[in-house]
């Protein structure tokens with residue numbers, strides 16, 4: 461199976477290239493905003509929606525006018541991509557309105573602000589970008605009308621990239637995100653199956669069973685200490701920022717500090733989740749998970765807690781890795797009573813509701829067996845997963861995955877006709893897709 465992935469590297473643009481990049485970010489933003497304004501105008505006046513072709517012709521014409529002549533200074537390919545993004549955003553919006561699109565409801569595209577902290581611009585092969593360099597060493601990327609951007613090729617690119625997105629993060633760092641194709645090698649049979657119970661105090665509880673001997677093994681994944689420490693520091697710096705006077709220099713400095721800490725927490729969390737998900741997928745043939753955190757939470761527009769987001773990310777990674785390695789993931793419905801059911805006798809005698817949240821251990825009033833709350837839940841999840849699999853019901857694709865594949869149109873994390881990680885400048889309401 462082929463998978464489309466993103467490979468990301470940090471770039472170190474020089475002063476001249478940095479300025480050229482800023483110009484390109486700005487121009488793409490103006491082009492996108494012009495397109496949105498034109499479509500809104502057409503809509504308000506009862507005219508037909510403007511197609512990508514029409515917008516593209518208008519863009520070419522605009523470059524001849526004195527007000528927009530400066531658009532000629534940046535790559536035409538990047539500007540066309542900005543138009544395309546708007547077009548895709550509108551398509552998603554309309555199919556969401558019609559109900560032909562899965563996933564959360566989409567709003568119409570919004571005007572982009574120059575104050576958005578994360579900026580990005582995409583170059584396709586048509587832009588004739590060039591890469592020079594050796595794996596593990598210094599490399600550089602040539603972009604039209606920008607120049608050479610040095611970067612470290614920390615791992616080799618598995619194939620010729622079809623596009624590259626240049627991203628400037630809130631903390632000022634620049635990244636190159638290449639879209640590449642990798643060919644997956646299915647894993648050998650592991651001989652183990654598992655149920656995963658995502659938790660609050662424990663990150664996740666895993667009940668792993670050897671399919672040959674029936675021997676059980678309990679694994680608990682905790683949030684690592686270094687990550688907790690970083691999260692606390694982030695919360696502190698956020699509070700500090702909120703006390704700074706609007707528009708002051710101190711506020712600007714605090715803002716950068718928060719952005720840096722955000723990045724550190726994000727990177728550490730993602731790294732941890734990748735490692736744990738890889739371990740689970742490498743050692744299990746069948747993985748039953750509670751889909752609650754994956755799909756249910758992504759569907760709401762309510763503010764999600766840091767924990768929920770981390771959980772959703774972890775489960776999404778399991779689904780993605782499983783799909784690539786030929787493993788089976790069985791997602792369970794969000795209303796499956798994994799905690800309340802006694803895994804020994806099947807009676808619903810476990811802790812319920814708000815009062816039951818803090819219960820670590822409980823004894824079944826029907827059969828008298830004492831359970832660890834999380835292990836019991838993981839055992840129920842595994843049993844239910846295997847049962848559904850026998851009925852031939854579920855697919856290897858958890859609900860959360862189709863969710864992701866729809867979330868942002870074409871450029872999303874695997875579900876694999878698409879590239880992971882979303883292009884900047886496109887977010888769905890309330891949530892960043894690359895969360």
Ligand SMILES: [Zn+2]
Pocket residue numbers: 802803804805806807809824825826827828829
């Ligand atoms: Zn019981």
